[in-house]
Amino acid sequence: MEISVNLRQLEAFRATIRCGSITGAAKMMHISQPSVSRLIADLEDSAGFPLFVRVGRGLTPTVEGRHFYNGVEGMFVGIDRLQDLAKSIRTSQGGKISIGAIQSIATIELPKAISRLYNDNPDVEFVVQSRNTPAILDAIQMRQLDLGIVGREPDYSGVEVLFQTSVAYVCLIPEDHRLATEYGPVDLEELVMTETFVTFGASYPDSMMSIDPQLSEKLRARSRLSVANMPLAGALVREASVLAIADPFSAEQAVRMGGVVFRPIKQKLTYFVAVVAARREELSREALKFVDLFAQQLQSRVDKVEKLSGHAS
Structure with a gap:
């Protein structure tokens, strides 16, 4: 009916x-x-x-x-956001940009990008939230957020992708481990014979594309530690002298906390990052400018990691 x-x-x-x-x-x-x-x-x-x-x-x-x-209520949140957008368009500057970001991006990369627009545009207000990818995608579709920075394999149904890239995972290693003083990519097929790894929910993320199923099972079988997020994985690498497979953004956070280093991996395990919105046409000029700034910054970071890993195309 x-x-x-x-x-x-x-x-x-x-x-x-x-x-x-x-x-x-x-x-x-x-x-x-x-x-x-x-x-x-x-x-x-x-x-x-x-x-x-x-x-x-x-x-x-x-x-x-x-x-x-x-x-x-979700519909009225969308109406409120459209009212904010209308105000932004009327004034040609200012307005509010609400952003939801995955934890691996929210701590380092996102603040860098925001600072560039924030300092040059005193009339722009930012609202930033750290959520997981499914929650961000839901909020974008409900018009509760302007922009979402998500991390999983495409496609992202129900939203418009404004930018997307991918980067290879790296291996987190305790700084006093024998591998920490060596250089070049590590071979997981060799490490799995002697080392213990932290896993995520007793498995490895589906977004690690092209990982050999037998290798994944070997890594899981040698794990006695299972965590829900990368910050905890980094802490366990430091404290329990185990290894972990991490995206390079989370790896950088772990390194800044001290006690760990990371090296590239011979096997290419792919981590995806995308910037999404409900519709590009609904974004203010300031929000679109932020997307451009963030995309340039993130791609530059990805290019550096890929060069280090030897996976650059």
Whole structure:
């Protein structure tokens, strides 16, 4: 059944949820209580299920109403972002740029890029969040974030890719390990015979493309340590004298914490990074400028890592 609703009905529904009563919603919307009641009733008729049950003098959303509210709230977040965009376009400068980034990028690479635009544009406001890739993609599709910096194998369905690149994983090594003073790529096929590795969820990321299944199983079989993120993996490399396979951005963070070094890997295991948005057309000029700055910076970093690893095309 096709649902026919209008924005005013959704506003009344949202206000009633937030206020917990028709009276509060009417005051928030500056309309009469009967008008709010009628808007809610029309919305329920169109939706085909009750949105509220009366509890005392107030209203409580039904299970269906709560599910419906999640979608409505996401829509209004998108409207709020469009209003911010309209303001940015009107003033030709300034505005807010909200960014969600994976942890490996959020600590070093992202602040570098932000600082360049931040210092030259005093009217631009940044809102930065560190999340995992699935959460970032969801937030982008809901228009809760302008830009997302994600790390997994393409494709990224439901969003527009503004920039993407890939880089080889590296091997994290304790600085007092015999391998730390040697140079050149390490061979995982050789190391797996003598060394112990940290794994992630007792496995290795699917985004490590082209890894031999037998090698992956050997690495897993020699692991007694499983972690959920790279900072913890880096700490265990330092403290437990084990090895880890890491993306170079996380590896740099671990090196800055001290006690570890990293070397390139003979086997090319690929780490993907992409900048995404809901639609390029919805971004402000400042946001697009940031994407260009960040893309140039990140690609320069990737080129250096690839040259070091001997994997440059």
